[in-house]
Amino acid sequence: MSTGILTIDLDAMAANWRALDAMSAGQTAAVVKADGYGLGAARVARALHRAGARHFFVAVAEEGAELRETLGREAQIYVFSGHMAGDTDMIGDLDLVPMINSIDQMIRHVEALPDHPFGIQLDTGMNRLGMEPEEWEAVRDIALDLSPQLVMSHLACADDPDHPMNAQQLAAFRAMTEGLDCPRSLANTGGVLMGPDYHFELTRPGIGVYGGLPYADAAPVVTLDVPVIQCRDLAAGETVGYGNSFTAARDTRIATISAGYGDGLIRAMGPRLLALSGEAACPVAGRISMDLIGVDITDLDHDPKSLRLLGADQLIDDLADAAGTIGYEILTAMGARYVRRYIGG
Amino acid sequence: MSTGILTIDLDAMAANWRALDAMSAGQTAAVVKADGYGLGAARVARALHRAGARHFFVAVAEEGAELRETLGREAQIYVFSGHMAGDTDMIGDLDLVPMINSIDQMIRHVEALPDHPFGIQLDTGMNRLGMEPEEWEAVRDIALDLSPQLVMSHLACADDPDHPMNAQQLAAFRAMTEGLDCPRSLANTGGVLMGPDYHFELTRPGIGVYGGLPYADAAPVVTLDVPVIQCRDLAAGETVGYGNSFTAARDTRIATISAGYGDGLIRAMGPRLLALSGEAACPVAGRISMDLIGVDITDLDHDPKSLRLLGADQLIDDLADAAGTIGYEILTAMGARYVRRYIGG
Numbered sequence: 001m002s003t004g005i006l007t008i009d010l011d012a013m014a015a016n017w018r019a020l021d022a023m024s025a026g027q028t029a030a031v032v033k034a035d036g037y038g039l040g041a042a043r044v045a046r047a048l049h050r051a052g053a054r055h056f057f058v059a060v061a062e063e064g065a066e067l068r069e070t071l072g073r074e075a076q077i078y079v080f081s082g083h084m085a086g087d088t089d090m091i092g093d094l095d096l097v098p099m100i101n102s103i104d105q106m107i108r109h110v111e112a113l114p115d116h117p118f119g120i121q122l123d124t125g126m127n128r129l130g131m132e133p134e135e136w137e138a139v140r141d142i143a144l145d146l147s148p149q150l151v152m153s154h155l156a157c158a159d160d161p162d163h164p165m166n167a168q169q170l171a172a173f174r175a176m177t178e179g180l181d182c183p184r185s186l187a188n189t190g191g192v193l194m195g196p197d198y199h200f201e202l203t204r205p206g207i208g209v210y211g212g213l214p215y216a217d218a219a220p221v222v223t224l225d226v227p228v229i230q231c232r233d234l235a236a237g238e239t240v241g242y243g244n245s246f247t248a249a250r251d252t253r254i255a256t257i258s259a260g261y262g263d264g265l266i267r268a269m270g271p272r273l274l275a276l277s278g279e280a281a282c283p284v285a286g287r288i289s290m291d292l293i294g295v296d297i298t299d300l301d302h303d304p305k306s307l308r309l310l311g312a313d314q315l316i317d318d319l320a321d322a323a324g325t326i327g328y329e330i331l332t333a334m335g336a337r338y339v340r341r342y343i344g345g
Numbered sequence: 346m347s348t349g350i351l352t353i354d355l356d357a358m359a360a361n362w363r364a365l366d367a368m369s370a371g372q373t374a375a376v377v378k379a380d381g382y383g384l385g386a387a388r389v390a391r392a393l394h395r396a397g398a399r400h401f402f403v404a405v406a407e408e409g410a411e412l413r414e415t416l417g418r419e420a421q422i423y424v425f426s427g428h429m430a431g432d433t434d435m436i437g438d439l440d441l442v443p444m445i446n447s448i449d450q451m452i453r454h455v456e457a458l459p460d461h462p463f464g465i466q467l468d469t470g471m472n473r474l475g476m477e478p479e480e481w482e483a484v485r486d487i488a489l490d491l492s493p494q495l496v497m498s499h500l501a502c503a504d505d506p507d508h509p510m511n512a513q514q515l516a517a518f519r520a521m522t523e524g525l526d527c528p529r530s531l532a533n534t535g536g537v538l539m540g541p542d543y544h545f546e547l548t549r550p551g552i553g554v555y556g557g558l559p560y561a562d563a564a565p566v567v568t569l570d571v572p573v574i575q576c577r578d579l580a581a582g583e584t585v586g587y588g589n590s591f592t593a594a595r596d597t598r599i600a601t602i603s604a605g606y607g608d609g610l611i612r613a614m615g616p617r618l619l620a621l622s623g624e625a626a627c628p629v630a631g632r633i634s635m636d637l638i639g640v641d642i643t644d645l646d647h648d649p650k651s652l653r654l655l656g657a658d659q660l661i662d663d664l665a666d667a668a669g670t671i672g673y674e675i676l677t678a679m680g681a682r683y684v685r686r687y688i689g690g
Binding site: 001003024033034035038049059060061062063076080084087101102104123125126127128129132156157159160164165175227229231232234238239240241242243244254256258261262263264266267268286290291292294324326328329332333334335336339 | 347348371378379380383404405406407408425427428429432446447449450468470471472473474477493501502504505508521536546572574576577578585586587589599601603605606608609611612613630634635636637639668669670671673674677678680681682
C-alpha cells in the first residue's frame with residue numbers, strides 16, 4: 001500500500017459549520033461546490049445535513065443533480081451558474097433552484113419552467129456573476145411577481161475585512177434589494193465574520209466549514225499521511241530529483257515518499273513544503289515530482305514509515321503559503337489517488 | 346450544461362506513441378500513472394494497447410490493480426514504487442511486476458511471493474527511487490539468480506538533453522548493468538529523443554505520448570472548451586473578480602466562463618492564461634476563482650457561447666508557462682468536473 005491517506009474529520013467540519021451558524025443572524029447554508037471543496041460532496045453534505053444545514057450551494061447543475069441523489073428531497077439546492085442551456089431537465093426533475101444571473105437566463109427559465117422556483121443573483125461590483133443594477137431594474141417587478149426563493153450577491157474582498165469594497169458592495173446590495181420581502185444572502189465565510197450587517201436572512205459559508213482562512217478559529221478538517229517508499233544516505237555534494245535541484249550540503253539521509261503533484265500537491269510548493277514526523281519538521285529536498293517527493297530526514301533519529309503533510313501542525317493555509325496560493329486551491333486540488341478516510345459525521 | 350468539455354484525442358495519442366516507438370531501438374512501453382496523466386488511465390491504456398503497447402508502468406500497486414481489470418492478462422504491468430507493505434495480494438493475484446527499490450523490498454518480495462516476477466530499479470544519481478550501487482552490489486547475484494523481468498533506472502535531467510547529468514547517468518547505468526542478460530530500461534520521453542545510446546531493450550515514454558514537451562513534434566491530445574455563463578459591459582475604472590484584481594482601462598466587455606482552479610486550472614496562471622474564440626485570443630481578467638474565470642472579450646465582434654483554453658493554438662506547455670510549471674502538472678491537475686469526450690481509440 002503506497003498511496004497517501006487523506007483523513008477527513010466530518011465532526012470537525014460539522015463543528016465549524018455550527019460555529020458559523022451560531023454567528024449568523026439568520027439561517028446558514030453550506031457551499032459544497034467543486035466536490036465539497038475536494039473532500040467529497042456526498043459525505044460532506046450528509047454530515048452537514050445531520051448538523052442542521054438545509055440549504056446547499058453548488059456551482060453547476062450537474063453538481064446539484066448528484067447532490068439531490070445524496071440528500072433526498074429535504075434540502076434546498078441552489079445553482080450559482082443559474083439556468084444554462086441544457087440544464088432545464090436537471091433543474092426541473094431534480095428540483096434545483098437556479099440563481100438567475102441575467103435577463104437571458106430569466107427568459108430561458110420562465111419559458112422552460114414557468115412555475116419552477118428560482119433565485120436571483122445580483123452583481124454588486126465583482127463583475128463576475130449576476131445582474132447589473134440596470135438589468136435588475138428592468139426585470140425586478142416581473143421577477144418579484146414570480147416570488148424568487150432568494151436574492152443574493154457575492155463579496156469580492158471579504159477575506160480582507162478592511163477593504164473598502166466590502167462596505168461598497170453592502171451599500172449596493174441594500175440599494176438593489178430595499179423593500180424586498182424575499183430572503184436575501186450576501187455573506188460567504190468572510191462575510192459571516194464581518195458581522196450581522198452582512199448576514200441578511202441566509203449566510204453561505206464555504207471555506208470556513210472546511211477549516212480554512214479567513215476563519216482563523218476553524219478546527220482543522222484534513223490530515224494527510226504519505227508512506228515512505230525507501231530511505232537512502234547521500235554524501236555531501238550529491239543531488240536529488242529532477243534537474244538536480246537539491247544538493248546535499250552535508251551527509252544527508254533522504255526519504256522518498258509516495259505522493260506528488262499528480263495527487264494535487266502543487267509543484268510550486270517545492271522546498272517550502274514540510275513533512276512532519278511527530279513534531280519534527282523535515283524539509284522537502286528537490287522538486288516535487290508527479291508521484292514522489294524527497295524529504296531530508298537527516299535530523300530524525302529513525303526512518304519513519306510515513307510522513308504527515310497536512311494536520312494540526314501544518315494547515316491547508318500553510319501549504320497555500322508555500323505554493324503562493326490560497327487554502328481553497330490546496331483543498332480542491334486534492335487528488336483521486338489518496339485513500340479517503342472519514343471520521344464521524 | 347455549464348461544465349467544461351475536455352476532448353481527448355486517442356488517435357493523436359496513439360500516433361504519438363507509435364512515433365516514439367518508431368524512434369526506439371527496442372520495445373516501447375507506455376507510462377500511464379496518475380490516471381493516465383489525468384486523461385483517464387483505462388481509456389488511455391486500451392487505446393495504447395490497440396496501438397501495440399504491451400508494457401505499462403504505474404506508480405503504485407492500486408493503479409496496477411485497476412489497470413489489470415482494464416487490460417486483461419495480455420499486458421505486463423510494472424509498479425515503480427515496488428513491493429510495499431500491504432501490496433502482496435494485489436501483486437500476486439493481479440500479476441503485477443513490482444520494481445524492487447531496496448534490499449528491504451527485495452526481502453519482502455522474496456519472502457511473500459518467492460516465485461513471482463519482479464524487476465529491479467537502480468539509482469544512477471537521481472537519489473529518488475532505486476538501489477544504490479553498493480546495495481545492488483550486495484544483492485546482485487541473488488537477484489539475477491531469480492531472473493528479474495527488467496532492470497531499470499530513471500533520468501533526472503532528460504528534458505534538457507545538454508545537461509551533463511544525462512551522460513553521467515548513462516555511464517552509471519552501464520556500469521551497474523554490464524553483462525546482464527535481462528532486459529534493461531533507462532529512457533523516459535526525453536531519453537527516447539536523446540537517441541539509441543539511451544534506449545536499451547525497453548523505453549518508457551510518458552509525457553510525449555500525451556502531447557507534451559520535451560517531445561516538441563507531438564500531436565496535441567487535449568482540447569478544453571468552457572461555456573460562457575454571461576457577458577457584461579464595464580465602464581473604464583470598474584473592477585473584476587476577487588481582490589478587485591482587474592481594473593478596466595477602457596470600456597470593456599467581460600465574459601464569465603464556467604471553470605476555475607476547482608477544475609485544475611492552476612490559479613497561478615492568472616491573467617497570463619488566454620481564452621480563444623476561433624483564432625482570437627482574449628486575456629483573462631482578474632483572478633481565476635474556484636468555478637469561474639472572467640475574460641476580456643472587448644475586441645471580439647460577438648458574444649461567444651464558449652471559449653477554448655486548450656487546443657492546437659494553446660498547448661499544455663503554454664498553460665504551464667503561464668503557471669510557472671510544466672505541462673505534466675497541467676495534465677494531472679485536470680479536474681473531475683469536466684465532461685470527458687474521447688475521439689477515436
